[in-house]
Amino acid sequence: xxxxxxxxxxxxxxxxxxxxxxxxxxxxxxxxxxxxxxxxxxxxxxxxxxxxxxxxxxxxxxxxxxxxxxxxxxxxxxxxxxxxxxxxxxxxxxxxxxxxxxxxxxxxxxxxxxxxxxxxxxxxxxxxxxxxxxxxxxxxxxxxxxxxxxxxxxxxxxxxxxxxxxxxxxxxxxxxxxxxxxxxxxxxxxxxxxxxxxxxxxxxxxxxxxxxxxxxxxxxxxxxxxxxxxxxxxxxxxxxxxxxxxxxxxxxxxxxxxxxxxxxxxxxxxxxxxxxxxxxxxxxxxxxxxxxxxxxxxxxxxxxxxxxxxxxxxxxxxxxxxxxxxxxxxxxxxxxxxxxxxxxxxxxxxxxxxxxxxxxxxxxxxxxxxxxxxxxxxxxxxxxxxxxxxxxxxxxxxxxxxxxxxxxxxxxxxxxxxxxxxxxxxxxxxxxxxxxxxxxxxxxxxxxxxx
Amino acid sequence: xxxxxxxxxxxxxxxxxxxxxxxxxxxxxxxxxxxxxxxxxxxxxxxxxxxxxxxxxxxxxxxxxxxxxxxxxxxxxxxxxxxxxxxxxxxxxxxxxxxxxxxxxxxxxxxxxxxxxxxxxxxxxxxxxxxxxxxxxxxxxxxxxxxxxxxxxxxxxxxxxxxxxxxxxxxxxxxxxxxxxxxxxxxxxxxxxxxxxxxxxxxxxxxxxxxxxxxxxxxxxxxxxxxxxxxxxxxxxxxxxxxxxxxxxxxxxxxxxxxxxxxxxxxxxxxxxxxxxxxxxxxxxxxxxxxxxxxxxxxxx
Numbered sequence: 001x002x003x004x005x006x007x008x009x010x011x012x013x014x015x016x017x018x019x020x021x022x023x024x025x026x027x028x029x030x031x032x033x034x035x036x037x038x039x040x041x042x043x044x045x046x047x048x049x050x051x052x053x054x055x056x057x058x059x060x061x062x063x064x065x066x067x068x069x070x071x072x073x074x075x076x077x078x079x080x081x082x083x084x085x086x087x088x089x090x091x092x093x094x095x096x097x098x099x100x101x102x103x104x105x106x107x108x109x110x111x112x113x114x115x116x117x118x119x120x121x122x123x124x125x126x127x128x129x130x131x132x133x134x135x136x137x138x139x140x141x142x143x144x145x146x147x148x149x150x151x152x153x154x155x156x157x158x159x160x161x162x163x164x165x166x167x168x169x170x171x172x173x174x175x176x177x178x179x180x181x182x183x184x185x186x187x188x189x190x191x192x193x194x195x196x197x198x199x200x201x202x203x204x205x206x207x208x209x210x211x212x213x214x215x216x217x218x219x220x221x222x223x224x225x226x227x228x229x230x231x232x233x234x235x236x237x238x239x240x241x242x243x244x245x246x247x248x249x250x251x252x253x254x255x256x257x258x259x260x261x262x263x264x265x266x267x268x269x270x271x272x273x274x275x276x277x278x279x280x281x282x283x284x285x286x287x288x289x290x291x292x293x294x295x296x297x298x299x300x301x302x303x304x305x306x307x308x309x310x311x312x313x314x315x316x317x318x319x320x321x322x323x324x325x326x327x328x329x330x331x332x333x334x335x336x337x338x339x340x341x342x343x344x345x346x347x348x349x350x351x352x353x354x355x356x357x358x359x360x361x362x363x364x365x366x367x368x369x370x371x372x373x374x375x376x377x378x379x380x381x382x383x384x385x386x387x388x389x390x391x392x393x394x395x396x397x398x399x400x401x402x403x404x405x406x407x408x409x410x411x412x413x414x415x416x417x418x419x420x421x422x423x424x425x426x427x428x429x430x431x432x433x434x435x436x437x438x439x440x441x442x443x444x445x446x447x448x449x450x451x
Numbered sequence: 452x453x454x455x456x457x458x459x460x461x462x463x464x465x466x467x468x469x470x471x472x473x474x475x476x477x478x479x480x481x482x483x484x485x486x487x488x489x490x491x492x493x494x495x496x497x498x499x500x501x502x503x504x505x506x507x508x509x510x511x512x513x514x515x516x517x518x519x520x521x522x523x524x525x526x527x528x529x530x531x532x533x534x535x536x537x538x539x540x541x542x543x544x545x546x547x548x549x550x551x552x553x554x555x556x557x558x559x560x561x562x563x564x565x566x567x568x569x570x571x572x573x574x575x576x577x578x579x580x581x582x583x584x585x586x587x588x589x590x591x592x593x594x595x596x597x598x599x600x601x602x603x604x605x606x607x608x609x610x611x612x613x614x615x616x617x618x619x620x621x622x623x624x625x626x627x628x629x630x631x632x633x634x635x636x637x638x639x640x641x642x643x644x645x646x647x648x649x650x651x652x653x654x655x656x657x658x659x660x661x662x663x664x665x666x667x668x669x670x671x672x673x674x675x676x677x678x679x680x681x682x683x684x685x686x687x688x689x690x691x692x693x694x695x696x697x698x699x700x701x702x703x704x705x706x707x708x709x710x711x712x713x714x715x716x717x718x719x720x721x722x723x724x725x726x727x728x729x730x731x732x733x734x735x736x737x738x739x740x741x742x743x744x745x746x747x748x749x750x751x752x
Contacts, residue, residue, distance in 0.1 A: 105699075109718040116500035116723070134721065138502040222613065222702060279588040281702055282613030419501075420720040424521065427704075434615070434703040449521050 063354045065361060067099040068114075069125035069346075070107045074286055076308040077344075077369070077378050084368030088361065095361060105224065112419075115140050120349035122358040123365070128162035128343045129411055130418045132171055135347070141170045142348040147359035154367060159382045162411070163345050171345035172366035175379030178340030178409070179230045180304045180322040180399060187215050187298040196323035200238075203326050207275045210298050218270065219297030220433075221288040222281030225426040228433045229413055230301045232267050233339045234325040239263035242337035242408035249416040255446035259332070261439030264432055266328060271435060281434070301325065303340070304399045308377040311393035322398050336407035342382050343415050421450045487734055494728035499721045512728035522716075524729065527707040528736075534623055534708075535687035535740075542627045543679055546634035551664050553635075554642030564639065568632035575629070579696025582625045586611040586697075612698050615705035622694050622706050629693070630686065634679045641672030677748045684744065685737040709733050 071081040078101070089097045100121075102110055107125070114120045115135050126132045135141050148155070148169050155173075163171030183196045191209035207217040221227040237245050240259035247253035248260070270276065277297060280288055285302070289309070292300040293316050300306075304322065311317045327333050346366050348358045367383050374381040374389070377396040380403060392400075414422040428445050431437045437445065494512055498505045516524045549567060553560050570578065585591050594608045603609060611621040645668050653663050669676075691710035694700065700711040709729055717726030 109714070112501060112718045112721065116721075134501050140501070223699065279608075279610050279613065282586075282588065282610050282618075282698075420722060423715065423720045427521070430701065431703060436703050 062094050062096055063357055064096045064098070065123060065352075065354060065358055066121040067097070067123040067125075067346075067365075068107070068111065068121045069099065069101055070104050071125075072101045072103055075101070075104075076305045076376070077373055079308075080369050080372035080376050080378055083372040084365055087368050088365045091364070092361065095357070097361075118351055120351060122352040122354060123346055123348055123362050126171065126345050126347050127415045128171060128173070128341075128345050129416050130422070131415055132163060132345060132347060133165060134419055136165045136170050140350055142350045142352065142355045142359055144169045144172065144348065144359050144363075147356070147363055150360070151363045151367070154386070155363075155383050159342060162342055163347075171347045172362050173342045173382035174344040174346065174366055174369050175305070175373045176340065176342035176382055176403075177304045177344070177379040178338045178399065178403065178406075179234055179301060179325070179412075180306075180402070181234075181325050182292070182300045182302065182306065182310065183321050183323065184292065184295060184298050184319055185321055186319045187295065190215065196321055198323075198326060200326040200328045206298075207270075207273075211274060216277045216297050217275040217299055219277050219288045219292050219300045220280045221283050221285040222430075222433055223283060224285045225430050225433075226412070226414055227285050227288070227302065228429050229426070230303070230339070231270075232264070232429055232432065233410070233413055234301060235267040235270075235328065236260055236263040237337050237339055237410055238325055238333045239266060239328045241332040241334075242410050244332070245410050246408070246416075249410065249413055251417075255443050255450060257443060259329075261443045263328070264439035264442045268432060268435060268438060271433065304380075304396070305378045307379075307393060307395040307399060308373075311377045311395050317393070317395070320395065322395050322402075324402050334407065336405050338402070338406050338409050339412065341409040341411045343411065344379070417450075424449050487731070490727040490730045490734075492727075493724055494731050496724045497722075498724040498727070500723040501721045505724075508724070512725050513732070516725065516728055516732065522712060522725070523704050523707055524709065524712060524732075526704065527709050527712050530619060530706065531688050531690060531708045533619075534626065534690055535684045537623055537627060538630075538683035538687050539680055542631055543634055543676070543683055546631050546679070547638050547676070549631070549635045550638035550642050551668065554639055554645075554668070555660075564636070567635050570629045570631075571633045571636075573629075575692040576696055578625055578629055579693050582621075582693075582697060583612070586621055588613070613702055615703050618698055618702055618705050622697050625697075626690060626693050630683075634683065637675055637679055638672060641675035642668055645671045673748065677744060680748075681741050681744050684740045688733060688736055688740070 069081060071077045081099075081101070085097065085099060089095065111120070111124055111126070114124075115138065118140070120140065126135070132141065145168055148160075159173050160169045160171070163169060163173060181196065185194075185196075187210065188194075188196070188206065191206065191213050193206055193209075197203040197206045210217045218231070220231055233245070240257065240263060244253065244257065244259065248255055248257065277288075277291070283291075288297075289300065289302070289306065291297060293310070293313060307322065310320050324335055324338065327335060346362045346369075348355055348362055352358050370381050370383040371385070371387060373379055374385065374396070375387070375392065377393045380396070380400060410416075413425055416422075417425060425446065428437070428442050428449075431445075432439075432442055495507060495509060496505045497508045497511075516522060549563075553563055557563075585593050588594060588608045588610045591611075593611070594603065597603045598605055598608070609617065611617050649667050649671075650663055653667050658666070689710060690708050691714070694706055694708055694711060695714075698706045700707040700715070709732070713726050713729040713733070716722045716729060
């Protein structure tokens, strides 16, 4: 039954998400000429790499492969990476595999610097859509089409939508995640709630009750702006609908949208009404998450990869529930409109001396990371599960249920937009959270500054 | 004949000197001079190093740098200049005072030297993490002490790094604290090099300890003070690491300095032309301030 549910989630959810993130293709097609020449150069280098380097591997000589990723010690995905690497390297004694994990924000800087300097590792973690799209346009990523043929039966092509540019596949998706509203049910019970509020009015009433009881309703890291977007984008999506937000993120519509301005004002009211922990503005996401797990906040909106850590904590796991953010404007939005999609991806550098072997290795590694990640609760699988999933934690199962009812996905705003636009966007989100500008200022600024 | 030998020897010496200097010169040009010129070249382009797209735009990056509120270079430069002022008028006098006291040869001189110099040896990232804990609104020692002293109330703990009015100064305090020992050590070496005869002669003439410092020691270590001032100002203009760890330029860009903006332009926005323009501007500012300090000290001479 669960497998069937998963199959439904995978088939329906991913199709929706890939429709949602046409940005991958759009981004690529927006710079069509650059992409074409880039793709040509990638193919050329890929051919060269495979013809030159397949010989040593075939003759049994060992080859070195290096990988960079963000699965640091404190990352929810750490265990899945370690377990997957142990399995895949054991199956490939001919490969000397080394890997390095770098903290999320620092990694974004490091990988971009490495791409610019042409000093990329053989295999690297990346986010899909525009983030990877910049590298693909530059011809720095190895085309995975050939290697994919051996895995097509296990990895449905629809999963590759966010990493497909000009019809070619450039990444191996791992897991898919959405923004979830996590609730500490012990704290909610103190103000008379036995379930997560299902409507926006109920949610506000719950926050008021929590505040009156001396409990901080919402926890959010202001030091890491992407955490603020998890709230803000949910509010905007549930106010104007997923399609309008998708159009804006993908450059098909302007930011000059009154609905967005009103939604930003709605979000800012949450800030001004004192629902957010004021200390959060100086805290990192790890600190805010620790506070939530320590019972400091009632709600914490963040990626569903957190299910792994929450469920693994025996004391806390039983207290927490995950739900969808409630609808604010039922005329335009509805439940089933979600923020997220398959974003975590592994890719291979076009400059790798062993690109063909690295591509094969990456597919095997991605499959196992997905396997362990799903079992750990780090997200829903991009690959078709081939294992018993009955022991999946209840939080991840709840996420599966939410995704099973999904209508449309909007990919995270900082992933869907190109680097310059994404940072401009994050800068304005920062100002909204700090109440330096209101909704009108937000849309006017973005409409003016995003090129 | 003798002249010929002299000429040959001189030529040979020159060649030897040149050959000895050549490796250093190559390194200096390759590592320092060439990148500066390359940055200057890139700053004239709209350059995305990831995609390799490059189009000549002249001085547009510089114009945008000074005029765009979205980039906020002028505010960041103002923050750096404030740090430079604090360094010169707070940090250096403190360093000088410590150097003069320790230079007298007080008991436990070496222990004090080691203690004051220790922050210089500790990694900036470690110091950043240390001060993150000190400033933490809930359990930071600063708020706990202020609460014990009844300066703040238990339910109203200041968020030092999260409030745009306090974040900048909260970042500057560890920055200034960390390098007090560095400047102290430079000046201490100068104070220790003052000939003892000069001090004794002044004392015999009835000079007080303060007068000895004022009229003997300070003029003697003036060149070291000049170096310290240059280091303090250029170090402030280049400040990056502690601010990156503590606030990364936030909240609301309140603690941005030119280097944090440069990193954002280069590695987050892929705007290598603008990043290079900021780098060139930083080099130019450091150079100009070094010249100004030199001129001021020369006039005083």
